[in-house]
Amino acid sequence: MPLPSGITYFTPTLPLYVFDAPRPGPTAIVQAGIHGDEVAGVHALAELLERELRPTHGRLVVIPVMNPAAYRARERMAPGGLDLNRCFPGDRDAPEPERRLARRFMDLVLDEAPALVVTLHESKKRYDPAVVPSFGQTIVYGVDPRPAIVDRTIDAMNQTATDEERWAPQYYPVATSSTEVIVEATGCIGLCIETWMGFAERRRIDMQRQVVELLLADVGVRCGV
Numbered sequence: 001m002p003l004p005s006g007i008t009y010f011t012p013t014l015p016l017y018v019f020d021a022p023r024p025g026p027t028a029i030v031q032a033g034i035h036g037d038e039v040a041g042v043h044a045l046a047e048l049l050e051r052e053l054r055p056t057h058g059r060l061v062v063i064p065v066m067n068p069a070a071y072r073a074r075e076r077m078a079p080g081g082l083d084l085n086r087c088f089p090g091d092r093d094a095p096e097p098e099r100r101l102a103r104r105f106m107d108l109v110l111d112e113a114p115a116l117v118v119t120l121h122e123s124k125k126r127y128d129p130a131v132v133p134s135f136g137q138t139i140v141y142g143v144d145p146r147p148a149i150v151d152r153t154i155d156a157m158n159q160t161a162t163d164e165e166r167w168a169p170q171y172y173p174v175a176t177s178s179t180e181v182i183v184e185a186t187g188c189i190g191l192c193i194e195t196w197m198g199f200a201e202r203r204r205i206d207m208q209r210q211v212v213e214l215l216l217a218d219v220g221v222r223c224g225v
């Protein structure tokens with residue numbers, strides 16, 4: 001069943017913000033903090049919620065902190081835990097909380113049938129096409145051909161980026177990542193946004209926020225704002 005409007009919870013510290021627009025349209029799901037040391041996306045989503053980001057069409061689901069225990073520890077994984085982004089599609093009967101959470105998120109995506117799923121990440125390694133893997137800063141996709149929204153968003157980001165901030169697309173499929181499993185299961189657009197941790201945190205947050213706003217506008221969840 002699709003989620004009710006308003007705030008619901010996967011766990012007491014894992015809220016999901018569900019906003020329905022007055023007009024029909026697609027659904028977008030944006031999440032961050034699947035890796036707890038990658039804070040820019042978490043804070044970008046918190047700021048967007050504080051500024052009362054709302055869809056104009058369809059539905060917007062915002063999950064600012066997918067892995068609260070990892071985020072509190074400021075570590076990629078919760079202490080003693082698994083890499084949540086390598087646990088998809090998950091297992092509701094698994095002993096590990098990450099596998100159960102991955103399954104809950106998968107079920108949510110299957111129920112919501114989103115047009116777009118975005119996961120916000122950060123990278124310690126600056127993107128260099130000659131160095132694989134290196135991610136900051138890129139929009140990562142896992143299916144060929146590359147969705148056109150990737151190029152449009154990168155072009156828009158690079159209009160205001162400095163030379164050292166330039167964005168690039170990156171094809172990097174990971175078989176058990178949230179994006180790839182979800183794209184395979186639903187046919188939606190699934191993107192991973194990566195900023196480079198070498199930039200000041202304030203700048204990374206602003207860039208993550210800008211990417212999210214561009215993607216939501218492009219997919220038609222926020223139009224004319």
Ligand SMILES: [Zn+2]
Nearest residue numbers: 035038121122
């Ligand atoms: Zn990550």
